[in-house]
Amino acid sequence: MIKSGITWAVWTLLLLSLCVSCEKIALDDDTEKASVEGKTKLRVTVSELSQTPFDNASSLQIPDSRASVPITDICGRLSIAVFKDGIKEDVVAQKKGDENYGTATFSLSEGVHTLVIIGHNGEGTATLSSPQKVTFASNQVSDTFYACEEVTVGADEQQLSFDLKRAVSMFRLEVTDTVPSTVKQLRFYYTGGSSTFDPSSGFGCVNSRQTVNLTVKPEMKVFEVYTFPHSLTDVLKITVTAINSSNEELFERVFEEVPVTLNCITTYRGKFFQGFEGAVVRYEQTYAITANPEWNDSTIVDF
Numbered sequence: 676m677i678k679s680g681i682t683w684a685v686w687t688l689l690l691l692s693l694c695v696s697c698e699k700i701a702l703d704d705d706t707e708k709a710s711v712e713g714k715t716k717l718r719v720t721v722s723e724l725s726q727t728p729f730d731n732a733s734s735l736q737i738p739d740s741r742a743s744v745p746i747t748d749i750c751g752r753l754s755i756a757v758f759k760d761g762i763k764e765d766v767v768a769q770k771k772g773d774e775n776y777g778t779a780t781f782s783l784s785e786g787v788h789t790l791v792i793i794g795h796n797g798e799g800t801a802t803l804s805s806p807q808k809v810t811f812a813s814n815q816v817s818d819t820f821y822a823c824e825e826v827t828v829g830a831d832e833q834q835l836s837f838d839l840k841r842a843v844s845m846f847r848l849e850v851t852d853t854v855p856s857t858v859k860q861l862r863f864y865y866t867g868g869s870s871t872f873d874p875s876s877g878f879g880c881v882n883s884r885q886t887v888n889l890t891v892k893p894e895m896k897v898f899e900v901y902t903f904p905h906s907l908t909d910v911l912k913i914t915v916t917a918i919n920s921s922n923e924e925l926f927e928r929v930f931e932e933v934p935v936t937l938n939c940i941t942t943y944r945g946k947f948f949q950g951f952e953g954a955v956v957r958y959e960q961t962y963a964i965t966a967n968p969e970w971n972d973s974t975i976v977d978f
Contacts, residue, residue, distance in 0.1 A: 714782040716832040719755055721746045721777045721792055721822075721839060746777045746839070750794030750820060755779045756803040758789040768800045783828045791874045794820040794839055806875045814870040815887065816901040819843050823874035842872055843901040844935035846913060849944035850896050855951060858925060860918040861898055863887045867911035868902025868935070878937075879903030888918075908936050917948070926951045945978035 746753065753776065756766040767779040791809070793801045796819075799812025806823055820839035846865070864886050869879020879902065887900045902911065911933040917926040928947065935941050 714784060715828050715830060717757075717781045717783050717788075717826065717828055718832070718834040719779045719781070719790065719792075720834070720836045721753060721755070721794065746794060747771060749796075749818070750839075751796045752794070752800065753777060754793045754801045754803055756791045757781050757783060758791065758806055759784070759786065761805060763803070763805070764788070766803060785828050785830060788826050788828055790822070790824050790826050790835075790837075792822040792837055792839060793872075793874070807873045808880065809872045809874060811870065814883065814885065816843060816870050816885065816903060818845075818901060819872065819903075821872070821874050821877070823877075840877070841938045842874075842877065842903060844868070844904050844909065844937055845940045846900050846902070846911065846933060846935060847940055847942040848898045848915060848947065849942055850898070850947045851944060852946040852948050854891060854893060854895065855917075855925075855948060856893070857919045858891050858917045858948075859920045861889050861891055862916040862918055863889070863898070863900045863913060864916070865900070865902070865911045865913040865933075867909060867933075868904055870903070872903045879905050879909075891917075902935065904935055904937050906937075908934060911935055915947070917951070942975045943978055944975055 751771045753769045754766065755769075757764045764783065765781050767781075769776050769779075789806045791803050791806050793803060793809055795801060795811065796817040797811050797815055801812075802810045804810070809821075811817075819842045821842045822837045822839050824837070826833075826835065846863075848861075848863075864884070866882070866884050868883060868885060869881050870883040870885050871879060871881040873880035883902075885900070885902060889898050889900075902909075911930075913930045913933050915928050915930070916924050919925055926948065930943060933941060933943070
C-alpha cells in the first residue's frame with residue numbers, strides 16, 4: 676500500500692509539471708504574436724544612384740556617364756534607418772559583399788515614417804542619429820550619397836525602390852612636379868565645410884575643422900578630399916602639409932578662398948613642391964574663382 680501511494684504521488688507531480696510547462700510555452704507563443712500585431716512589412720531596395728560619379732581621373736575609376744549606376748559599383752557601405760516623430764525605430768547597416776546588400780525589410784506601424792538612406796565609402800558605419808544628423812567614423816568624409824523621404828505605411832505590405840543623390844563636394848590636388856622621396860604623407864587640414872550631414876536639407880550642418888592624412892607613394896600625383904558644403908556653393912581654407920616618416924612637417928601650402936560646389940570637383944593643379952629643399956617652407960595663395968556645377972566638369976586652377 677505504501678509503494679502504491681508513493682507511485683501515485685510521483686505521477687501526480689509529473690502531470691502537474693507537464694501542465695505548468697505547457698502553460699509557459701503557450702504564453703510565449705501569445706507574446707510573440709502580439710509583438711508583430713499591427714505591423715506592416717516595408718521592403719526597401721537601393722538599386723541605383725541617380726547622379727553620375729566623378730570623372731575618370733577620380734581614384735574610384737568609375738566610368739564617366741550620366742546614366743544611373745548600381746549601388747554596388749560606387750558605395751562600399753550602406754545604412755538605412757526609419758524614424759517616426761523624430762524617434763529612430765530601426766536601422767540596418769550593410770557593407771559591400773553582404774547578402775542582400777542594398778535591400779532591407781522593416782516591420783512598421785501604420786502612419787507616416789521618415790526613411791533615411793546613406794551610402795558611403797568610409798571605414799566605419801555611419802551613425803544616423805536623426806533625419807537631421809548623420810556622422811561618420813573619426814569624422815572622415817568619403818564619397819557619400821543619400822535619400823531622405825517620408826513614407827506612408829498602410830495595412831498592406833509595400834516594396835519601395837530608391838535612387839540616391841550625391842551629398843559631397845571634392846577638392847582635388849594634382850601635383851605636376853616630382854614628389855620628394857622624403858615625403859611620406861600629405862595632411863589636408865581644411866575649414867569652411869562640414870563633416871556632419873543633414874539628410875533633410877541635403878547639406879552639411881556643422882562648422883568643421885577637417886583633417887585627412889593621405890599616404891604618399893612615388894607615383895602618386897592626385898590627392899582627393901571631401902566635405903559636405905553648407906549650401907550649393909561654399910568656400911574652404913585648405914592647408915596642405917608634407918610630412919616625413921618621422922611625422923615631421925617638411926613643407927606647407929595654404930590655399931585661401933577655395934570654392935567648392937555640391938556634386939562638383941574643384942581641382943588645384945601645379946608644381947606643389949617648387950621651392951622645397953628639405954626645410955620647412957610655407958606658401959599662401961589666394962584665388963577667386965567659381966566652380967562649374969555640372970558633375971562631369973571640373974574647375975581647374977593652375978598654381
